[in-house]
Amino acid sequence: MLAVTACTKTDSSTQADVTTENGNTASSNAPLDAQLVQFSQEQQEVSEIEVGPLQERELSTRIQANGQLSLPPQGRASVSPLIGGMVRSITIVEGDFVQKGKVLATIENPELIKLQQDYLTTRNQLAFAEQDFERQKTLSDEQVGARKKFEQAHTDLQVQQAKLKALATQLQTFGISPKRVEAGNITSTINLIAPISGYVQEIEANIGTFAEPNKPILQLVDDHHLHLDLNVFEKDFHKLEKGQKVIFTLPNVASDEIEAEVFAVGKSFEGESRVVPVHAEIKNNTHKGLLPGMFINANILTGKHAVPSLPEEAVVLYQSKPHIFLKAGSTTFRMLPVETGVTENGYTEVSLIESLPANSTVVQRGAYFILAEKMKAEVSED
Template identity: 40%
Template sequence: EAGATVTELTLEQMNAVGIELGTIEMKELTNTLKANGVLQVPNRNKATVTALFAGTVTSLPIQEGNFVRKGQVIATIVNPEYIRIQEQYLTAQSRIAFAEKEHRRQQELYNNDAGARKNLESAAAELRSLTTERAAAARQLQMMGINPSSVTNQNLRNGLAVTAPISGVISRIDAQIGSYVDTSLALAEIVDNTSLHLDLKVFEKDLPKLQVGQIVHFKLANIPDTEYDAEIYSIGSSFESDSRTVAVHCTVIGNKKGLIDGMNVTGIVSLDRSTAPAVPNEAIAEADGKYYIFVSAGKTANGSVRFEKVEVVKGASDMGYTAITPIKDISPKERIAVKGAFFINAKMSDVGEHDH
């Protein structure tokens, strides 16, 4: 025997620690399913901010946690190369004017049999080349946020505004003023938490208990007193790596304050209600991974109460009560300790240790 299964307590001891007697009751409890999960934001609601052209950061008017709107300027970078692109556009623009005149002149000479066909073809090719060069430079200027038609020799710009591609919260800043960035380096990351969802990891045997539309109550490890809600909108159809779990996708509803992409949570799904023998949570003690209640086995000659330790299998827990299935028959009329099981178990463990 690993330890004692019977112990005695005087009425004074029972009163001192608040042990109370009662009976196993029939209670209507809600069955629940517990599962771990992680909060996630869909990739379409996350954005890595990069510069389309390399340069040195000269302003960075954002901080982590700031909310930014799509199109809002979040950084300015400079590079003399920006001026060269504007020069390319202006040069192509002016050369096109000359090339168009030359093409018209060659066309007239050819029409009047006074010019060679190869001169006309050469003028046409030059005009096409310059038109392509101007279009490429114009497209680069548009990507830089510069209107090509507004570019003149008097207003060449060496700075480029980097704007937010989506609305959301700045979750990370990777650059600082003075740092050099290129197209492969991230300036910042933006996350739109309004579309936050919860991915629960549910074991295969529990999947039949779940369905779309069920409500999940979940808590964060670092804020155990606050409960949040989510609603199941999709149940996965494949196993996650080696865990033999399936992802159950839920939309977070209601309060989202304090919730961040990547947080680990514990979720509880309410299933059905059923009537079962139940005892207050304080009537159950845990030892070595098993659960026990303590049945009153009458009084001794000196008035002490004798308690017998009986193993039980726990069922649903709800409203302070837990459903139990004792591994041996217990009469509904038998008295049990409905409060203070932890103390009785500790006393019994002491007795067991002294017996060895």
């Protein structure tokens, strides 16, 4: 039926129905507008075209923002040795997930042996200082020994105690147990331990290389704390609040919308761009494929407002721009360009570029059939 009743190409004398401002239908011998599409009554019935007024509905107002995924400082850790040494083993590869406290690599340095030797020597000297202190204390109490020797013994005892404590702390810093050293377990290697749970990145050492002190040899990233660093223009700053919902997508990756929540709003502009930084945390981050540094397109939901809207299917793309169809007569529709906003619950916000006549009706359903007919007519003309 569509094939039989399809609209045909008209010349400059074709008569068309148009709708006047009072809603009546008038006939005109003027040339058909390029945006006009003719549909017979039978076509309208078959295509199930429905029309109605442009209505206002409660939709979420959104602020568009761009930015990238970032990690807070506590979500990233650099692993480096406190003392230089030869890398003897590496127990992980890039991409591994490791738990906090796992041994990642071992470093060998002969100086560690001397440190443990100093600890044992100081421990023995402390034992001697304790005995001498007790002896001098007894002599002083019985007024047999000189008071000066007692005070010297007391000082020596305190010095040895402080020295032993400092050496024990140093051993613990390197991950060496003083108790094991006291038991005769001397080692020349230390373990590099994971300070956080996360994924291994950027291993910059291999077995046999010399690891410089305080120079990272690998990175750990905990992506459970990924957040959004967004830039919002000055004109929208007054709409921002903590706790607002954020919907974002990855422009370079095919993915569904992901939710986040604003937890911080900047209080100053960044540089000369007149944008305010906004930070949002991803809720229940179980999404795979999210990496720090990825660019994102986001919408910050700032509450619901009444806005002109149409069903999603009523808005069509023509030459990559959104359009709607106005009923211009009993068998005629006019295509109008619009700007679109938020889409929610099956409805899309539309902003008219040109005002509509009074009592106008627009296509609510079947817009794609009308668009297809328009494009078919354009092909016929070519």
